Amino acid sequence: MTRRLYGSTAATDTQREWFRTGDVPVAVYGLGKMGLPLAAVYAENCGNVTGVDVDESVVEAVNAGDCPVDREPGLPGLVRELVGRGALRATTDSTRAAEDAAVHVVIVPTVLTDEKEPDLSAVTSVAADVASGLSSGDLVVVESTVPPRTCADVVEPMLADRSGLESGEFGVAFCPERTSSGRALADVRGTHPKVVGGVDDEATRVAELVYGELVANDVIPVSDAATAEAVKVFEGLYRDANIALANDLARLTDELAIDVREAIDAANTQPFCDIHEPGAGVGGHCIPYYPYFVLNWLHADAPLVRTAREVNDAMPGFVADRVAEGLAAQHADDAAMATNGGDALADASVAVLGLAYRAGVAETRASPGIDVCERLAERNATVYAADPLVDAEGVPAEDVAIADLPETDLDAAVLATAHEEFEDIDWPAFDPLVVVDGRDALDLSATDHRQYTVGRGWQ
Structure with a gap:
């Protein structure tokens, strides 16, 4: 019954x-x-x-x-x-x-x-x-x-x-x-x-x-139901704004000449401070979407919500800029720089590690890794994308397995998603690279690679 x-x-x-x-x-x-x-x-x-x-x-x-x-x-x-x-x-x-x-x-x-x-x-x-x-x-x-x-x-x-x-x-x-x-x-x-x-x-x-x-x-x-609906949206807005703050602070790394991640960790020992981690961007089916449940649904403006989204959306471009910066420094005397209009990314070969928006999750919606591929391709780089969980269909990059990364022809690499499978990459086997770590997950101190970590700077 x-x-x-x-x-x-x-x-x-x-x-x-x-x-x-x-x-x-x-x-x-x-x-x-x-x-x-x-x-x-x-x-x-x-x-x-x-x-x-x-x-x-x-x-x-x-x-x-x-x-x-x-x-x-x-x-x-x-x-x-x-x-x-x-x-x-x-x-x-x-x-x-x-x-x-x-x-x-x-x-x-x-x-x-x-x-x-x-x-x-x-x-x-x-x-x-x-x-x-x-x-x-x-x-x-x-x-x-x-x-x-x-x-x-x-x-x-x-x-x-x-x-x-x-x-x-x-x-x-x-x-x-x-x-x-x-x-x-x-x-x-x-x-x-x-x-x-x-x-x-x-x-x-x-x-x-x-x-x-x-x-x-x-x-x-x-x-009521509207209050419950707002609870979920507000949780996402909080995280988006907090990560945007962390990303804004990460951009100060070079000018301040400090390790911003170290400063954040120390600041967070104060009980009223809870700054999140900076990174290559914010992806997934939640945080990047929920701001628009306010911005493009309600009549009132929410300038902080809008700005936070703009800051986080800009991080893949920031990562691409750091790749270009590293390549320019690595090849400062290269005459090809002049013929490429001064953009070190033009004709460079760059591997982007991670197309899933989060480590261990086979989901690509709003993925920063895909946006990094797009920013690099727009600047005429040859882009290779490797991900153990998803392929590069529809992404402006050549889809390669981790084991098939071109060791001798690669100029740079970006870690966009910290899949555990990337821990097995034999970094010393590559010729000296520019490596931008968007997730603070790599230790390349035993190599000759030029490494930039978002929030820590050049290492």
């Missing part, structure tokens, strides 16, 4: 028991790097979850007990166990899943248009499917990161319009996804407190009840 929680007058303990015993079927829409771990945690706690994805290969893999998400510790075994005992299944039929479920969890990507405006099409597409099977008493939880007021102004009215139900017959709540690739299971289970906020008080109550069964940490109910 299907039980529904929104508007239920049963005792709270009874409702929790309904959820734990699978009487409240759950559908999770989106089985990607965050969605599949979330579906698995729901399934291990309630034993009755249908995962929905548009990718047939993902659905087939899950139903076979396989895990299509790589490098997520504990997830393959958990998926296999859950599918084996019938607690988790997958489908591409979102309408059927919606008809069967009483709790609907949306965790699909929110991207940006070419004009950097929030694109809610994936969220609204899922909302339309949910609406086709929505019943009175259902709860819809959005975990996709969205601009504040999306649940109240977009999702809830759309569900009401498409389902024929009145507002107040079903619940809509927002729960910020607070997970990172490589530790998603632990994060979903409660590394951090969970935040929930509903379009109305009843939705908040039900969301708090559900997530209280999922996580070992606290569940923090906030005033």
